[in-house]
Amino acid sequence: MTAPIRTRIAPSPTGFLHLGTARTALYSWAFARHFGGQFVLRIEDTDVARSTQDSVDQILASMHWLGLEYDEGPFYQLQRLERYHAVIDQMLAAGTAYRCYCTPEELDAMREGQKARGEKTGYDGRWRPEPGKVLPPVPEGVKPVVRFRNPAEGDVTWDDLVKGPITINNREIDDLIIQRPDGVPTYNFAVVVDDWDMGITHVFRGDEHVNNTPWQINIFRALGAPLPHFGHVPVILGDDGLKLSKRRGAVSVTAYEDNGYLPEAMLNYLARLGWSHGDDELFSREQLVQWFDGTHLSKSPAQWDAAKLLWVNAQYIKQADDARLAGLVATQLRKRGIDVADEAVLVPMCALFKDRCSTTVELADWLAMYFAPVTPSDADRAQHLTEAIRPAFAALAARLGAATWDKAGINQALKDTLAEFKLKMPHLAIPVRVAVCGRAQTPSVDAVLALFDQKIVMERLQSV
Template sequence: MRVRFAPSPTGYLHVGGARTALFNWLLARASGGEFLLRIEDTDRARSSDEHTRTIIDGLRWLGLDWDGAVTFQADGTQRHAADAATLASSGQAYPCFCTPGELQKRREEARRQGGGFAYDGRCRRLPQAEVRGRIDAGQKHALRMRAPGEPVSWHDAVHGQMSFPAGSLDDFIILRSDGTPVYNLAVVSDDSTSGVTHVIRGDDHLSNTPKQIIIYRALGRALPVFGHVPMILGPDGKRLSKRHGALSVTAYRDEGYLPRAMLNFLALLGWSPGDDRELMSRSQLTDSFRLERVLKKSAVFDLSKLEWLNGQCIATAGAPELEPLVLDRLRETNGPAAGAASQRRAALHRIIDLVKERPRTVHALAAQVAPFFAVPATYEAAAVKKFWTRSAEAAELLGSLRDRLASTRPWSPDELETTVRGLAAERGIGAGRVINPLRLALMGQGVSPEIFGVLVAFGPGRTDERIGAALRYLQDAGSGAGE
């Protein structure tokens, strides 16, 4: 089996393209076949090297490795022209002298009459002598493929038996008047030359398939297996776009998503493993993937599902895997924390393990890690208003707790809990009225992991340092803290 992913570098690698690449990759790896990467760059006006780089970067980030070198469709233009010449010499394609302006007028006339436009075949009926005379005179012409007067049918690996009636296909251009190949000719030439056995792509290509089958048969080449996977829609049932939160694959990477989460999310867009699994390893995906389980109906893009999957992947990932991602994010957002964390790798691992259960992106994870390594530059305003409303009372409470923590040993979760709850009991207040002001002093915000685990992670020295900084803040704030 040999499959391919053939993106056009006229845009970035989007969710739909990445899903197509993944399905092809899984199919190849499950069967022991080959996965080829071809960049379809014949549209020189819209193609760019930047888009090519981001497509390749996105595939590498997802771990979708390909076999052999990356090929470029533009490198095959001589072969495309040779295949077009073969079709012309056999009489299965013919010169068309209709200009774009003439064709546009006919389209407009068809619209005025309430019908659809189909090429009327007028150049097909030209006498050969006239054709030769026009060509010899240097008149520009395209090359059109003769549509057969019969249905074009195939068995689709996803949809089953498919058929386009004879009347639905008109003669179509395969070579433009400037000598450049049209998509359908170039694809058939490339796929047949590279030995592609299965063409798996989005069902927006369904209308291209009968034209490609016509070209395959005219060239006398074996048809591949065609399979068309369902479109991806937004929650509103419309075609997926940026307004639904859909970004390029590399943008998701930059937003703090993990490749494992993205792979599982993409796999479940239109495919089911046959059970209720939603988070699988790469090998489990490969072992489970079958084209027969690809759904015929459109898939729905659900950003909250991706966020949930990413949170699960973060929670189950080891600290060594998450460490470089967290450090990279801290370098972007909090230089002091990044510097301190990079010098205390063992502590960083412990803290990642402490806080990784709730964040749904690496960015959120890094934001929870940062307070452990850098004294907060400020305190969250909403938390100050809620937990340090009266600065003098808050300072007195934290000062008393600071003294008790200084003598708490061993520095363990149980002993620390006894100390904190003991102070609350003596004062006749709920434990939360001690814990929340303490959390704000330590973390600079009103939310954190379980507080006694936080205290253990800080250790007695850093705990004392953070409470001291909070007391100085409260002293300076004075009445500005709410009094």
Template structure:
């Protein structure tokens, strides 16, 4: 049997963290078993589904590199198929027309609640041997209901939660087609999973109560239900329901915050799954090691600090070809032209140890690609003093005379200058940093000046001297 999984989002908003984790687990399970990972857009809710949301899902999936093995399936393009299956079920007697009005259903519900019963459809239009059905009311467009088995149990052997049992007597006859003929969620899902050959459904545990209904529809259609694995919800670090303050953001917001896609995948895979004590995984390691046996049935907790830690580990070690396009994207997002400064690869090498995110790296590298708009007030007050202006002025002449502008020659020149003045390196390096970077934080000073280049370095040192003189 070829394993076939699917990710089936509803396009009513962005691709959020929970959805991305579900997609990742489905992707990894299929790849681990040499199978297929498919994408289905469940867009039958026409009022809430938007093209912008569809685009956001595609964008998020593409950024994470979770590529489907076939073109996406859209439910709105399958209405003819759904109608054909409903007609087949009506003919087979596994579905029937129900002519209850909204008022009747509301009265039914109120009477049941008054008797302290669970509100449910009472089956008044369900055909039974010897049963007299009510006369068909004029002017009422019927819905189509699934004839759920009245007896027995549905046993779900969940690959994460274990065995879950539902009594069929607790499941009423759900509507599978509305009065206007549009099919409903639980019905469409079954037909889609059946037609797409889905063997394993990995989804959030908010779908557990839908599963017995779907299994019964599968059986009514003479099809074998897939195996199910319901993934627990994600909570905030404090144990409360995940919200924006915890990190319940769209996937692309994490890109804007400076996360690498591979780091995001690594963090997501560890939300509820473990492989011993290992924290960091390459994509290939995730594929080779992921299994459902080690997915926890308990809720996972989203810890933003841990996410930042994982991202930093990737920033420090990821191949440059994986970091360059993302860093380029962030520079351009800040209005910076990467062509107006040193090679991106060189800046990444210089900054990757000291930055947790690409956004932080881009912001701290702004001075390489744009002219300074000023100095950090606190850093300037501390390091751009009358004394340091004299040092910077002397340094301009020394650095201008260097025959070669290399990190090695710059290091030798600056350390030699500091020693000649009887100063520690920091007493010289910090004023230089503020002068050329606008702040007291940068890569090692020799790397900073080398990357900035001779012309910009000398111009900024001279400008800092003028700034100090003007202040005094």
């Protein structure tokens, strides 16, 4: 790459940042970072009726959580209306755009007539100026749209970064509306002006935009602007085999943060949804940047696999710094009304339990027992907290009350109680787990108890 690389992500704030857009943002960011270029964030908010500030805030929060730092932006299209209008005026003067006064009723009638005749539906060019053509009289009270005067002949061809060479004949596309009656530009026009002005060299986006690309290339050419390279990545399919999108079945990026996923795990998983580097399943952000040069992108749709994402997250949980996990778990506990005054106490707890957890929510499920009352299941209570165990519990409680409160001291108290009552470790350890932890399975019982406040353990044993 000789020219400075500039990529962008341009979500519309009509809902949350969904996973498909997050993946495209990741590819665009990684490509720019790989080649030492710039990554730009643009908010495409020209859909005034559906755009919201809440959506903008969620998009920015998602980008921040994922660590996809941008070099420029965010830019907002509604703040660039003067620029769009100036370009429209230039195109009208040059004859590459024209005003169309068709009413919605006329357009509906046009399409119905085309359907009745078995023709492809589309704008019939009635307001398109041609040499010797007499245009209809301008109707009163009708605000015009502005249409792009698309070339009537020839092909549009580009070498897609993902799909390879693509050719679409100009007869397959009609004269696109580029400005609405209220003066707001449409997507296919604004995106061209933005990419031109912002010097975007490479555009990665979902392959639902393939049909938009011929219009955009023709507008670039009409403006005499340099063409970016386009790469259209396949869609992500949900469990039902249908496209995952924010209008159907998708979950927001921030929801995964709330549900206890780590951003590095999400980036790792998203990167592998449509791209690969040999057989590598787990890799760092730095490795992704080193490897991602725009090649090895799949041409086939990717299948979202919640179980695989959970597995990837579990691997990152195991590797995570315990102090960092403690902060994340403290946030999860606060959502449950448990406020841990000193987060440092969570650090050894996270170290002990993280190998059993796939999310920080699961980790919080474990650690809640240290700060809130536990309720064993009726089945565990009936099976393990029997009258027969009470004498051993009483003896153990007495020994624990005098023991050094650490793993070794607790272990010795357990061994002495086992010897006194001629029990095997499971016969005592499992009831202790049920009484103190509320569940029958935990890591080593002495290690688990050592992290409790001694008073809490005594109270729970004595309450059986």
